[in-house]
Amino acid sequence: MLIDNLFIGAGAMKAGTTWAYSVLATHPEIYFSFEKEIHYFYAAHVDPGILSAPRRIENVDQKYLSPARTGCAAAAYRDRLRWCANYLDSPVDDHWYRSLFALRGGQRWAADFSNLYALLPSAAWQRMARQCGSLRVLFTLRDPADRLWSHIRFHLVHTGRLERLDRWDRAELAGFIEQPFIRDHAEYGAAVRRMREGLPEDALLVAWYEQTLADPDAHLARIHRLLGIAEHRYPHALVHRTVNASPARPEPAYFRDLVAERSARIRAELVAEGLTPPASWGELPALAAG
Numbered sequence: 001m002l003i004d005n006l007f008i009g010a011g012a013m014k015a016g017t018t019w020a021y022s023v024l025a026t027h028p029e030i031y032f033s034f035e036k037e038i039h040y041f042y043a044a045h046v047d048p049g050i051l052s053a054p055r056r057i058e059n060v061d062q063k064y065l066s067p068a069r070t071g072c073a074a075a076a077y078r079d080r081l082r083w084c085a086n087y088l089d090s091p092v093d094d095h096w097y098r099s100l101f102a103l104r105g106g107q108r109w110a111a112d113f114s115n116l117y118a119l120l121p122s123a124a125w126q127r128m129a130r131q132c133g134s135l136r137v138l139f140t141l142r143d144p145a146d147r148l149w150s151h152i153r154f155h156l157v158h159t160g161r162l163e164r165l166d167r168w169d170r171a172e173l174a175g176f177i178e179q180p181f182i183r184d185h186a187e188y189g190a191a192v193r194r195m196r197e198g199l200p201e202d203a204l205l206v207a208w209y210e211q212t213l214a215d216p217d218a219h220l221a222r223i224h225r226l227l228g229i230a231e232h233r234y235p236h237a238l239v240h241r242t243v244n245a246s247p248a249r250p251e252p253a254y255f256r257d258l259v260a261e262r263s264a265r266i267r268a269e270l271v272a273e274g275l276t277p278p279a280s281w282g283e284l285p286a287l288a289a290g
Helices: 017-024 040-045 052-069 074-087 094-099 115-119 121-131 144-158 162-167 170-177 180-186 188-198 211-213 216-227 256-270
Strands: 003-009 030-033 109-113 133-142 204-208
Touching: 003 017, 003 121, 017 109, 017 133, 017 216, 030 204, 040 115, 040 121, 040 144, 052 074, 052 109, 115 180, 121 133, 121 188, 133 188, 133 216, 144 170, 144 256, 170 180, 170 256, 180 204, 188 204, 188 256, 204 211, 204 216, 211 216
Parallel strands: 003 109, 003 133, 030 109, 133 204
Antiparallel strands: none
């Protein structure tokens, strides 16, 4: 068995995954390792390079140890060092993955949130379902146009290129959003189909970002039911804070028109899967006669 009870957050990117992590990490029945986004299954089934030794060393230096040295109690820092030793071990295999949850105590669920998991093939989900005692997956979706504009801004800030938005014309922006690392995260219908091909029916919760914003407590209650865990009183300030927001930037006047056909197709694919996106996503295109 890979792990007994595994709770996966599969995205979508810029649809509240970091917020869900920050809140759910305080639930006494859910355990996150020192890394929210381990990316193990993406490395195992799509791109091993994301967990290459140099990449892991860089993560330890920049993310896991350096920030912890200030104001970190000795025992907590010791645990972090132990976790980092496991993270730097090789090979990156199922034993490696289990070792990242070695500090898990009595928490029922081990949790692993990665937006890259929305890109996994159906075979990956089948394998995960076979090798876990219980597997539950949360996939939160956001209005395609809103999510795409947030993703564009987030990526450009992360790569130090936000000023490009000041000089790109329609053709340049259209070309940018066709790059696979932007485009593929928008393909909700394909992601849902792959998950459903590999997961038991009760293992997947598809949720809506807009409903989470409107009633975060109801969204958290749905997750509790998915996992079969007790209701928990989260701090109000934690539940209602904004996390990992993209920088504010007005959309170009042409942006909605540019992505209208794509957004309509994505909505239609979700409806074909028996899902009902929020009304705020807009009207679905009329079906062709005959």
